[in-house]
Amino acid sequence: MYLIGYDIGSSSVKASAVHAETGACIASAFYPKTEAEIIAHKPGWAEQDPESWWTYLKQCTQEILAEVPADEVGAIGISYQMHGLVCVDKDQKPLRHSIIWCDSRAVPYGQEAFEALGSDYCLTHYLNAPGNFTAAKLAWVKQNEPALFERIYKVMLPGDYIGMRLTEEICTTVSGLSEGIAWDFKENQPAHALLRHFGFPEELLPEIRPTFGEQGRVCASAAQELGLKVGIPVTYRAGDQPNNALSLGVLNPGEIASTAGTSGVVYGVNDKVSYDPLSRVNIFAHVNHEVSKPRLGVLLCINGTGILNSWIRKNMAPVGTKYAEMDKLVQEIPIGAEGISVLPFGNGAERLLQNAEVGCSIHGLNFNVHNRSHLLRAAQEGVVFSFKYGIEIMEKMGLDVKKIHAGKANMFHSPVFRETLASITGATVELFDTDGSVGAARGAGIGVGCYSTMQDAFTGLSRLAVIEPDVKHLEAYQEAYQRWKNILKDNS
Numbered sequence: 217m218y219l220i221g222y223d224i225g226s227s228s229v230k231a232s233a234v235h236a237e238t239g240a241c242i243a244s245a246f247y248p249k250t251e252a253e254i255i256a257h258k259p260g261w262a263e264q265d266p267e268s269w270w271t272y273l274k275q276c277t278q279e280i281l282a283e284v285p286a287d288e289v290g291a292i293g294i295s296y297q298m299h300g301l302v303c304v305d306k307d308q309k310p311l312r313h314s315i316i317w318c319d320s321r322a323v324p325y326g327q328e329a330f331e332a333l334g335s336d337y338c339l340t341h342y343l344n345a346p347g348n349f350t351a352a353k354l355a356w357v358k359q360n361e362p363a364l365f366e367r368i369y370k371v372m373l374p375g376d377y378i379g380m381r382l383t384e385e386i387c388t389t390v391s392g393l394s395e396g397i398a399w400d401f402k403e404n405q406p407a408h409a410l411l412r413h414f415g416f417p418e419e420l421l422p423e424i425r426p427t428f429g430e431q432g433r434v435c436a437s438a439a440q441e442l443g444l445k446v447g448i449p450v451t452y453r454a455g456d457q458p459n460n461a462l463s464l465g466v467l468n469p470g471e472i473a474s475t476a477g478t479s480g481v482v483y484g485v486n487d488k489v490s491y492d493p494l495s496r497v498n499i500f501a502h503v504n505h506e507v508s509k510p511r512l513g514v515l516l517c518i519n520g521t522g523i524l525n526s527w528i529r530k531n532m533a534p535v536g537t538k539y540a541e542m543d544k545l546v547q548e549i550p551i552g553a554e555g556i557s558v559l560p561f562g563n564g565a566e567r568l569l570q571n572a573e574v575g576c577s578i579h580g581l582n583f584n585v586h587n588r589s590h591l592l593r594a595a596q597e598g599v600v601f602s603f604k605y606g607i608e609i610m611e612k613m614g615l616d617v618k619k620i621h622a623g624k625a626n627m628f629h630s631p632v633f634r635e636t637l638a639s640i641t642g643a644t645v646e647l648f649d650t651d652g653s654v655g656a657a658r659g660a661g662i663g664v665g666c667y668s669t670m671q672d673a674f675t676g677l678s679r680l681a682v683i684e685p686d687v688k689h690l691e692a693y694q695e696a697y698q699r700w701k702n703i704l705k706d707n708s
Contacts, residue, residue, distance in 0.1 A: 217290035217666070218242065220280070221656030224269050224296040224374050225456065226262075226316055227251045231276035232653035233284040236666045239676015241654050245279035247272040255313060260320040263313035266302050266377050273378065277442045286444055292382065292434070293452035293660030295459035295652045296375030298395050301353040306369045308380055312361070315353045316374075325359070326352035326397075329413055337409070341402045343394075343491040343499035343512070346410065350396030355414045371420050375453045382450055383432025388422040394501040395455050401489055404507050427503050428452055428663035451663025454503050456652055457483050458513050462503050463655020464621035464648055465674045467511070472620045472643070474603070476627035479563065480521030482603050484514045488614040496568050496609055503659070504670065514613060516606035519563035520576060521599050522626050527562070528595055532588060542592055543630040549593040551636075551689055552696035555580040556590050557703050558598035568606050569708055579703050593632060600636040601700045607641055620645045624680050638683045639693045645683040 217236040222229065230246040252272070255263040299317040304310055315321070326346035330338050338345055346352050350373065358365045372380065373396065376388045393399040393406060398421065400407045411418055425431045434448040454462065461473035461483050469487040474480070485502055487510050492499075502513040529537055561569065562576025578591065607617055620637065624647040627633045638645040658673045667673045686693070 218284050218288050219291050219293065219657040219660045219666070220277075220289055221293045221295065221653040221658070221660060222273055222276070222378065223456065223459075223652035223656055224273070224294065224378055225652075226254060226264065226297045226318070229269055229272035229276055230651070230653040231273065231280050232651070232657055233280045233289070234654060234657035234661070234676075236290065236661050239658070239674070243280040243283040244653065245276040247275040254316070262316050262319040264316050266310045266314050266374070269374065269378060270381050274441055277444070281443050289444060289448055291449050291451045291660040291664035291666075293656035293658070293663065294375045294378055294450065295454055295456050295656040296373060296378065298373070298455035298457060299349050300374040301350050301357070302372045302374060302377040303357065303364070303368045304370055304372070304377070304380070304386075305367055308384065308386070310377075311364050311367055312357070314374060314377075315356070319353070320348055322352035322356045323348045325355040329355070329410060332413060333409060339491045339493065339495065341400045342397050342407060342410070343401055343489070344397055345495045346397045351398050351407070351410060351414065351416075354416065358415065368420060370422055372422055373455070375455070376422055379431055379450055379453055382434055382438050384435045385432035386422045387425040387431050389427045389453060390424060391427055391454055391458060391501040391503060391505065393421070393424070399501065427454060428659065430663070449664055450660075452656060452659030454656075454659065455500070457481055457515055458500065458503050459652055459655050459659065461485070461513065462659055463650045463652060464623070465671075465677060466621050467502075467504055467670060469511075470616045470618040472607075472617055474620050474622045476521050476599065476622070476633070477625070478521065478523045478526075480518040480599065480603065480627075482516040482606055482610070484607075484610050484615045484617065486510075486512045486514050486610070486613060486615050488512075490613045492609055492613060494570055496570060497606065514610050514615065516568060516603075516610065518560070518568060518599070518602045518606065519566055520560040520602075523563050524558075524560045524576060524595050524599060525627060528592060532591065539629065543632065545589040546593045546596055546630065546632045549589050551692040552699070553590045553594035553597060554585055555582065556586055556594035557696070557700045558591070558594045559700075559704060559707060560595065560598040560602055568602065572708060574704070574707055577707065596627070596630060596633045597636055597696060598700065599627065600633060600640060601697050603637060604640045604697060605701065605704070617641060617643050619643055622647055623650055624648070634683050635686060636693065639686040639690060640697050642685050644685070646679055647681040647683075649678040649680055
C-alpha cells in the first residue's frame with residue numbers, strides 16, 4: 217500500500233508517495249516550478265486563489281502517479297500553510313481569495329480583541345494573543361466586506377479547503393482551530409467568548425474531526441480529476457509547523473523541531489498547559505494533543521535567519537560564491553568570531569522581541585583584525601544565539617530541551633551552525649532526510665491504522681547525522697552568547 221502526502225505551501229504545493237510498509241519515499245513532485253503568485257493589492261496584504269492550490273495539487277498527483285499504481289493508494293494526508301482564511305458559500309465555492317499567513321492587515325483587530333477581553337483571559341484560555349491569526353482576519357472581512365461576510369457558509373484553513381475539495385466534506389481539527397485562535401484550552405471547546413466578541417456565528421466553524429483518523433473519503437469528482445480511485449480515506453491534516461515536527465518524529469516533551477530557511481523556526485513540544493506572559497512565542501495544540509495528555513507545540517519564529525546568510529552572500533561575498541564555500545570560510549574562524557557579534561533582526565519586527573524592529577547590526581568590528589570570514593561566522597552565530605534566546609523562553613514555560621531535530625537543509629548544511637546550536641543549547645542535534653509532504657504521508661498512515669504505534673511510522677526515516685554538544689569549548693560558546701545577549705539588551 218502507498219500513502220500520499222500533500223504539503224500546501226505559499227510557494228508551491230508538493231506531493232509525495234510513501235510505501236507504507238518500508239517507509240520509503242517512492243515519488244515526489246511540486247508545482248509550480250517557479251514560486252506561486254502572492255497577490256498584494258495593498259502594502260502588507262497577501263492573498264492567494266484557493267483554486268490555484270487545487271490546480272497545483274492535480275499536477276503533482278499526475279506526476280507521482282506515473283510511478284505509483286493509483287489503485288494501491290490507501291490513504292491521504294494533508295499539511296498546509298498555517299493561519300490562512302478561506303471563506304466558502306453553501307455550494308463550497310470560495311467567496312474571495314484566501315488571506316494567507318503573511319498578510320498583516322488584521323493586526324489591529326486582534327489587538328482590539330486582546331484589550332477588550334483582557335490579556336489574562338486571552339493568555340489563560342487561548343494561550344496566545346488573538347494577534348494576526350485566522351479569527352482576526354475574519355474580523356477584517358466582517359468589517360470591510362459585510363455583504364460578502366453575510367454569504368459565508370463556512371470558514372476554514374487552507375488544509376481544510378483541500379480536504380473539502382478531496383472529499384466534499386467540511387471539517388477541521390482542534391489543532392487547526394487553535395492555530396486560528398478559535399480554541400479555548402481552559403474550557404476544551406471552541407473560543408465562544410472570542411467568537412461573540414467579533415460577532416461570528418459559531419455555525420461558521422467546520423465540524424471537528426481527529427487529527428489522525430477518517431476526515432472523509434475521496435469523492436467521485438475529485439477522483440476523476442486526480443486519477444485516484446473513489447473512496448480513499450483522508451486520515452490526517454495539520455499545519456506546516458506541527459507537521460514538520462511530526463515528519464521529524466518530534467512528538468514528546470523536550471523534543472524540538474527546527475528549520476532555518478529564509479526565516480527560522482524552533483518548535484518545541486510541552487506537556488504543560490502554559491504560556492509566555494509577554495506572548496513572544498505562540499502555543500498551539502500539537503498533532504498528538506489530548507486533554508488528558510497535553511502535547512502543546514510552542515512555536516518561535518525568527519524572521520532574520522537564512523535571509524541574513526543570503527544577504528551576505530549577495531552583497532559581501534565574491535560573485536558566484538556558493539553557500540558551501542562560505543561554510544568552509546566560517547570554519548577557519550574561532551568560536552566567537554574574535555569579538556564580532558551580529559544581531560540578525562533585519563527582516564522586520566520580531567515577535568521574539570515583542571514586535572520591536574531592532575534591525576540587523578554588527579558590533580565589535582576591528583579593521584586591523586577582522587575580515588569577511590569573521591563576519592560570516594558572527595552572522596551564523598548570531599542566528600543561533602537568537603534561537604537560544606527563544607529556547608530560554610520555552611524553558612521558563614516548562615520545556616526541558618534535550619533533542620533538536622531538523623532536516624539537513626538550508627543553514628543546517630553548515631557544520632558551524634549546527635555545532636554552535638548543539639553546544640550553546642546543550643541539546644543533541646539530529647539531522648534527517650524528510651520533508652512536509654513525506655511527513656503528511658506518514659501521518660496518513662498513522663490515521664488509517666497502518667502502524668501499531670506512532671513511532672512505528674518513522675522506521676523508514678533516514679537519520680543523516682548526530683551532533684553532540686562540544687563540552688570542551690563550552691566556555692567559549694557561552695562567552696560569545698553572553699556578549700551577544702548584552703548587546704541585544706542595549707539595543708532593544
